[in-house]
Amino acid sequence: MKNAAVASLLVIFAIPLLIAVAELPPFGDPDAPIHTHISARYIEQGVEEAGAENLVTGVLLNYRGFDTFGEVTVIFTALAAALAVLLTSGGVQYFQEDRPPAPPKGADESERPPTPVSPVVLFVVRLLAPFIGIFAAFVILHGHVTPGGGFQGGAILGAMFIVLTIVLGAGKVRPRLPEPLARWLQGAAPLSFVLIGALGVAFTGFYLGFPPEHSLHLVRELMMVVLEIGIGVGGAAIFARIFLAMEAD
Amino acid sequence: MISYEGIINAIVVVLVGFGAFFFLVGTIGLVRLPDFYSRTHAATKCDTLGAGSILLALAVFNGLEPSSVKMIALAALVLLSSPTSGHALARAAHRTGLDYWRLDKE
Amino acid sequence: METFFWGLGIFLLVNAFVCLWRAYAGPTTVDRVLAVNIIGTKTLVVLAVLALVFGRGILLDVALVYGLLNFVITIAATRFMETGRLKGDWS
Amino acid sequence: MKAAQASVVLFAFWLVLSGSLNLIDLAFGLILSVLFGVWAAKTLWAEDAPVLTARQAGQFVLYIPHLLKNMVVSALQVAEVVLDPRMPIDPIIVGHRTPFKREVTRVAYANSITLTPGTLTVDVENNTFYIHGLAESFTDEIASGELEQRLMRVFEE
Numbered sequence: 296m297k298n299a300a301v302a303s304l305l306v307i308f309a310i311p312l313l314i315a316v317a318e319l320p321p322f323g324d325p326d327a328p329i330h331t332h333i334s335a336r337y338i339e340q341g342v343e344e345a346g347a348e349n350l351v352t353g354v355l356l357n358y359r360g361f362d363t364f365g366e367v368t369v370i371f372t373a374l375a376a377a378l379a380v381l382l383t384s385g386g387v388q389y390f391q392e393d394r395p396p397a398p399p400k401g402a403d404e405s406e407r408p409p410t411p412v413s414p415v416v417l418f419v420v421r422l423l424a425p426f427i428g429i430f431a432a433f434v435i436l437h438g439h440v441t442p443g444g445g446f447q448g449g450a451i452l453g454a455m456f457i458v459l460t461i462v463l464g465a466g467k468v469r470p471r472l473p474e475p476l477a478r479w480l481q482g483a484a485p486l487s488f489v490l491i492g493a494l495g496v497a498f499t500g501f502y503l504g505f506p507p508e509h510s511l512h513l514v515r516e517l518m519m520v521v522l523e524i525g526i527g528v529g530g531a532a533i534f535a536r537i538f539l540a541m542e543a544d
Numbered sequence: 545m546i547s548y549e550g551i552i553n554a555i556v557v558v559l560v561g562f563g564a565f566f567f568l569v570g571t572i573g574l575v576r577l578p579d580f581y582s583r584t585h586a587a588t589k590c591d592t593l594g595a596g597s598i599l600l601a602l603a604v605f606n607g608l609e610p611s612s613v614k615m616i617a618l619a620a621l622v623l624l625s626s627p628t629s630g631h632a633l634a635r636a637a638h639r640t641g642l643d644y645w646r647l648d649k650e
Numbered sequence: 651m652e653t654f655f656w657g658l659g660i661f662l663l664v665n666a667f668v669c670l671w672r673a674y675a676g677p678t679t680v681d682r683v684l685a686v687n688i689i690g691t692k693t694l695v696v697l698a699v700l701a702l703v704f705g706r707g708i709l710l711d712v713a714l715v716y717g718l719l720n721f722v723i724t725i726a727a728t729r730f731m732e733t734g735r736l737k738g739d740w741s
Numbered sequence: 742m743k744a745a746q747a748s749v750v751l752f753a754f755w756l757v758l759s760g761s762l763n764l765i766d767l768a769f770g771l772i773l774s775v776l777f778g779v780w781a782a783k784t785l786w787a788e789d790a791p792v793l794t795a796r797q798a799g800q801f802v803l804y805i806p807h808l809l810k811n812m813v814v815s816a817l818q819v820a821e822v823v824l825d826p827r828m829p830i831d832p833i834i835v836g837h838r839t840p841f842k843r844e845v846t847r848v849a850y851a852n853s854i855t856l857t858p859g860t861l862t863v864d865v866e867n868n869t870f871y872i873h874g875l876a877e878s879f880t881d882e883i884a885s886g887e888l889e890q891r892l893m894r895v896f897e898e
Contacts, residue, residue, distance in 0.1 A: 410732045413635050414865055416725055418848040419628045422791070425781040427718055429751050432773045433758045434711070451715060458722045461729050471784075553651060560658055566816050567692065571665045573823040574672050574688060580681050581873045582832060583672075585861050586819050587684055591691045592856065593816040598658070598695050602702050605651070610760030614710045615698055617757055618717060622691060625721040627855035629687050634863045634873065636728035637680040644873060647831040711758070 412462050420462045427455040435527035436520060445484070445523040449530025456535040465539065472535060480532035487525025491518050552604060559601035566594035579645030580637055588630035595622045652703055659699045666692045683727045690720035743790050748778030791845040793896070800895040807891070808853060815858035822875060834863060835880045837870045839889055846896040853888060 435448030460468045472480075479486075498514075573586025599619040603612040666689045673685035694717045701709035755770035782790065793801060822830055841847050851862040854872060859879030864871040874880035 410639055412729070413632060414844060415628055415848050415851045415862070416632050416728075418791075418844055419624060420725065421785045423624075423718070423721070424785060425747065425751055425777045426754055428777050428780075429755055429773060430714065430718070430758060432777075433755065436769055437759070451718075454719060454722055458725060461726050556651075557654070560654075564658060564661055566820070567662065567665050569816070569820040569823055570688065571668045573819055574669055574685065576823055576828070577830075578828075579832070580678055580684070581861065581863070582830060582875060583681065584684060585859070585873075585875060586823060587688050588855055588861070589812065589815045589819050591688055593812050595691050595695050596812075599698055602698055606702060610757070611701070611707045611710055613757045614707070614714070614760070617754070618694065618698060618710070618713055621714070621717045621721075622694070624852075625717065626691065627852040629721060629724040630684075630855055631851060631862045632725055632728040633680050633684050633687070634861055636731040637678070638863045638871070639732050640680075642678060642680065644832050644834060707760075 412464075417462055420458055424455055424459055427451065427458075431455060431527070431531075435523050445526025446530055448523075449527040450534065452527060452531035453534025453538075456531060457538050460535075460538065469539060472532075472539070477532055477536055480528055481536060482529065483524075483532065484526045484529035487522055487529075490525075491522055494518060552607075556601045556605045559597050559604065563594040563596070563598035563601065566590040566597070570594060580642060581634060581644045584630050584634050588627055592622060592626040595619065595626070655699050655703050659696050659703070662692050662696050662699070666696075679731060680728075683724060683731075687720060687724050690716065690723075694720070743786065743792060744775075744779045744782035746778075746792060747781045747786075748774045751778050751781075789844050797896060797898075804891065804895050808856065811853070811857045815856060818858040818875075829876075831876045832873060833877050833880060834871060834873050835884070837872055837880075837883055839868050839870060841868055841893070841897070843896055846892050849896065850889065850892050853892065854883060857888065858882070 431448045431451035433448075434451060435445055456468070456472075495518075567590065570586050570590030573590065574583050577583045577586055596619045599615045599622070603615040603619075606612040606615065669685050669689050669692070673682045673689070676682055694713045697709050697713035697716060701707060701713065751774035752770055755774055759766050759770060822828060839847075839850065841850065847865060847868070851865055851870065854860050854862045854870065859875040860883055861873045862870055863873045872880055872883055874883075
């Protein structure tokens with residue numbers, strides 16, 4: 296009885312949505328509004344209006360800034376949920392059981408628990424890590440000029456963190472990312488959107504509104520840079536946390 | 545009459561040919577050699593040199609530009625990371641007890 | 651000269667495919683990782699060649715990411731083989 | 742001091758990456774390279790940093806052509822082995838003890854061995870290097886200690 300009620304309710308809600316979908320212009324229709332109005336404007340005036348030389352970023356962070364805000368919030372909520380599961384269950388036990396212990400080389404070798412890192416690898420990774428960091432920062436900051444941006448740069452930054460954890464040992468790296476700090480960093484992307492959104496209110500009266508005046512081009516650019524940094528740092532923090540939460544120690 | 549461009553192109557072709565030859569040798573070595581350790585020999589040495597000389601050729605062809613410096617940086621990265629990866633792999637193999645191929649084993 | 655670089659790119663790709671056979675055949679895990687690492691180096695060079703042919707400098711950044719990740723992956727894989735885990739209190 | 746050196750190198754890398762002399766780019770690069778430089782000097786390289794004196798840096802630059810020559814020889818060596826239908830190899834693993842005091846010398850030595858003809862560093866334990874050679878004649882070359890002397894001159898004098 297209850298199930299039937301739920302089902303019929305769902306059908307009733309679905310009908311208007313289906314009608315709306317049927318009313319949408321067919322995919323690839325050259326007369327669709329998206330092709331006749333918006334694209335042309337994005338392409339012709341995007342650079343001028345949005346303040347980003349990279350059109351994709353302009354559309355993503357300026358014209359559809361609100362959409363992207365929703366997107367990052369959804370992504371980061373989902374990841375936070377995944378993290379919550381990982382953290383409360385005491386970590387996922389990956390590979391621990393089906394992995395045979397390393398075959399002993401000598402008698403005393405088997406007593407010594409983990410194999411130390413090769414000094415060569417340790418050295419080279421430590422040497423490369425700052426360069427990887429600079430590179431990640433470059434990708435994040437230049438997102439509005441060249442392809443790349445917060446998500447990509449964040450992934451590189453996360454990779455740097457992960458390789459340092461692998462090589463230096465989790466014990467040395469974990470204290471650098473204490474729980475409260477990690478929590479705030481994870482939220483960096485939505486938080487930066489909120490901050491910039493509020494700034495938009497101050498400038499234009501609209502949430503996430505970008506000041507349209509030509510003279511404020513630099514301000515627009517700066518706002519986007521802050522958003523990119525937020526996305527990048529947040530992404531990196533999420534990657535790092537997931538890696539640290541995976542596989543119990 | 546030998547032009548400046550002709551000289552550059554000749555250098556590029558020679559360097560690329562050099563690099564391509566070593567890439568080919570590395571590939572054949574990877575397929576042909578009998579065990580992991582000797583394959584690592586072929587892979588690290590030939591690939592480092594091949595990648596280095598091709599990237600150098602690209603930088604020469606490109607001339608004096610920021611992107612040429614980037615290509616040299618790429619070559620330096622390969623020069624640093626390739627032997628290190630080779631060593632890391634050999635060490636992992638050694639520590640997990642992989643024995644090396646010997647002549648008298650046959 | 652452009653045709654020459656296209657030829658070089660195709661030559662490298664053929665090489666990479668031959669290396670793929672080693673990654674498939676093994677026989678040990680280290681062999682596979684080695685083959686993948688070598689394919690990564692070749693891909694890096696192909697990306698640099700494409701950056702030159704297409705005149706798109708951004709591909710060089712992609713090549714740089716590729717090289718770095720190639721290295722990181724190899725290190726992670728070897729660490730995992732040595733100890734059976736990725737995190738511990740070594741060093 | 743260490744941090745300053747690291748920052749300079751990182752800033753050079755930033756210039757290579759961005760390839761622009763735009764004022765904003767330069768400012769960002771400067772801030773970031775100082776941040777990362779301090780981080781590298783303080784946490785990653787708290788002890789035994791690979792800092793070279795001017796003389797050592799000069800020696801290092803002189804060492805590079807030697808290494809390149811060795812790489813070419815070793816690649817040709819591999820080519821010879823691989824293209825020979827009989828494949829004349831007789832692999833061997835030997836241990837070799839060295840008197841190095843600095844980490845950077847050890848790393849340079851290990852990677853140089855990997856790039857010199859017919860040898861591959863398998864393992865490093867303190868100052869003992871385990872070397873896989875394609876034949877005994879190649880490991881003899883290492884045992885003669887010539888490469889060792891050269892690197893001592895570059896990094897430890």
